[in-house]
Amino acid sequence: MQPTTAQVPHEPWYKYGVAFLFLEMVIAIAVSAYSLYMTFHGLGGFPGKH
Amino acid sequence: MRTHKIEQLVIATVGFFWCFLMWFSTAAFSPSIAAAYHLNIKELGLLASSAIWMAPIGRIIAGWASDRFGAPRTFALILAGCGLMSIASAYTTSYELLFIERVIVAIAGVSFVVGIQHVAQWFESNEIGTAEGLYAGTGNVGAGVGALLLPRIFGTSYQSAFLWLGVIALFIAVWYLLRGQAAKTVERRDTARAASSLRGTVFVWSRYIAIALMLAYAMSFGLEIAMNAWLPGYFSRGFNDAILALGFTSVAGVQIAAGTFAAVQSFTASLFRPFAGFMSDLFQHKGWTPLPFIAKTLPYAPRLHWLGIALILITLAMGALTLAGLTGTLHMSVLVLVALGIFISFGTGGTFALVPLLFPDRPGIAAGFIGGVSTAGGIVYPLIFAGSANIHMGYLYVALYMFVPFVLFYLWAARYERHPEEHGLFAPKLAGESA
Numbered sequence: 001m002q003p004t005t006a007q008v009p010h011e012p013w014y015k016y017g018v019a020f021l022f023l024e025m026v027i028a029i030a031v032s033a034y035s036l037y038m039t040f041h042g043l044g045g046f047p048g049k050h
Numbered sequence: 051m052r053t054h055k056i057e058q059l060v061i062a063t064v065g066f067f068w069c070f071l072m073w074f075s076t077a078a079f080s081p082s083i084a085a086a087y088h089l090n091i092k093e094l095g096l097l098a099s100s101a102i103w104m105a106p107i108g109r110i111i112a113g114w115a116s117d118r119f120g121a122p123r124t125f126a127l128i129l130a131g132c133g134l135m136s137i138a139s140a141y142t143t144s145y146e147l148l149f150i151e152r153v154i155v156a157i158a159g160v161s162f163v164v165g166i167q168h169v170a171q172w173f174e175s176n177e178i179g180t181a182e183g184l185y186a187g188t189g190n191v192g193a194g195v196g197a198l199l200l201p202r203i204f205g206t207s208y209q210s211a212f213l214w215l216g217v218i219a220l221f222i223a224v225w226y227l228l229r230g231q232a233a234k235t236v237e238r239r240d241t242a243r244a245a246s247s248l249r250g251t252v253f254v255w256s257r258y259i260a261i262a263l264m265l266a267y268a269m270s271f272g273l274e275i276a277m278n279a280w281l282p283g284y285f286s287r288g289f290n291d292a293i294l295a296l297g298f299t300s301v302a303g304v305q306i307a308a309g310t311f312a313a314v315q316s317f318t319a320s321l322f323r324p325f326a327g328f329m330s331d332l333f334q335h336k337g338w339t340p341l342p343f344i345a346k347t348l349p350y351a352p353r354l355h356w357l358g359i360a361l362i363l364i365t366l367a368m369g370a371l372t373l374a375g376l377t378g379t380l381h382m383s384v385l386v387l388v389a390l391g392i393f394i395s396f397g398t399g400g401t402f403a404l405v406p407l408l409f410p411d412r413p414g415i416a417a418g419f420i421g422g423v424s425t426a427g428g429i430v431y432p433l434i435f436a437g438s439a440n441i442h443m444g445y446l447y448v449a450l451y452m453f454v455p456f457v458l459f460y461l462w463a464a465r466y467e468r469h470p471e472e473h474g475l476f477a478p479k480l481a482g483e484s485a
Contacts, residue, residue: 010176010177017180017181017184021187021325021328028318042297
C-alpha cells in the first residue's frame, strides 16, 4: 500500500460503503434521540422500561 | 481461490462483530449471574472489570501473530478458542470456574487488531479510512447489540446464550479459515511476515509517531471504555436530584435513566466511527491541512491534521463536561456527552486511518501496540474521576494533566515533513530497521 497525495478516483464499492456508514449514523442519531426523549419525559429508555 | 476485498472486509467485520458480542456477553448477563451465585457488589464489579484484563497484552500478541501467521489463521484461532470456552462456560456450575472461563472468553476482544491488520492488507491508501471505519465501527456495535438483544432473547438463561454464542463462533471460525486470505498480494503478505521479528517490534514501539498514535487512541478508545464503566455511576450520583425530578423515583428507575445517558456516549462513539474514517479520507482527498506545527507535505498529512482536530475537540469536550456538571444542568451535560461521543469516534476512526499508512510493512505489530497499550486508559481514567473531591472535576483534571500533554506530544511527533517513522527513541538502525 503506497500512500499518495494524488486524487485517485474511488472504486464502485466506495459509494455503497459511504451510504452504509451514513445509515449507521442515522440509526445512532435516531436511537439516541428516542432514548433521550423517553428518559427526559420520565418514560424510561435504554436499556429497559421504567 | 478467487476473492474480492469486499468479501474480506465482510468476513473481518462479521468476525469482529461476533467477538465483540462474546466479549461483552458476560456484562449483559451480570444481573442473572449475580442472582444465580449470590454475588455481592464487589464481586459483581470484579466480574465486570475482568472483560478488559486481557486486552493490553492480548492485543499486542494478536497484532504480532497476524503479521506472522496471517489474519485468517489468527482470527480463526481466536474465534474457535473463545467459542469453545464459551460453550464450556454454559455447562459450568462453579462460580470460580465460570469466572476464569469468562476471562478467557474475553480474549475475543483482542481480535480488533487482527481485523485491522487484515483490512489494511487489502485496501489502498485512498480508501483505508472508510474501510477500517466500516470494519471497526460496525464490529463495535456488537457490544450495544449484546446489551440490547441478548437479555431479551435469552431472558435470564445466560447458559443458553453462552452456548449459542460459542457454537456460532465456531462456524464463523471455519468460514474465516476457508474464505479469508491474508493479503491482496503474496508480496504484501510476505513483507509483513518478514518484518514481524522482535527487532521489528522494538522499532515500532520506539517510534515517536507510534507513541503519539497510541496516546491518541488512549484519548479516544481508552476514554470510550472508561466512560462505559464510569458514566452510569456518575449520572446516578452527580445528577440524582435531576433524575428524581424526571419521575424516576425507584433505584431501578434511576439506574435505567443513568444507563440511558451513559449509553448515548457509547452508541454515538461506535456508530459515528465509520464516518470518522470517511472524514479522514475526505481530508486526504481535499488536501486539507489547517493546523499549525503538523506536517503539511507528507503524503498522508491531511489525515494527521484530521486526527489532530479530533484530539483537540475531545480535550475541549472534557472541559465542557465538567462545566456542565458544575452548573448542575442535566440536559446540557447529556448534550455535551453526545458531542464527546462523536469526537471520540473522530479520534478512534482517525487513528486507525493512519496506522496502516505509517507502518505499511508492520500493520499488525503497529495495531497491536497502538490498540493494546491504549486500553490501559480504560483502567486509569475512572480512578482519576473517582478520586476527585468533586465528582464533576475529574474530566477537567484528565483534560488538563493528561490530554493537553498528549496533544502537544502528538503535534510535536507529527511535525516531520519526511518519514516521521524514522524518528524515535533509537536510530532506525539500532531499532532493527535496515532501511
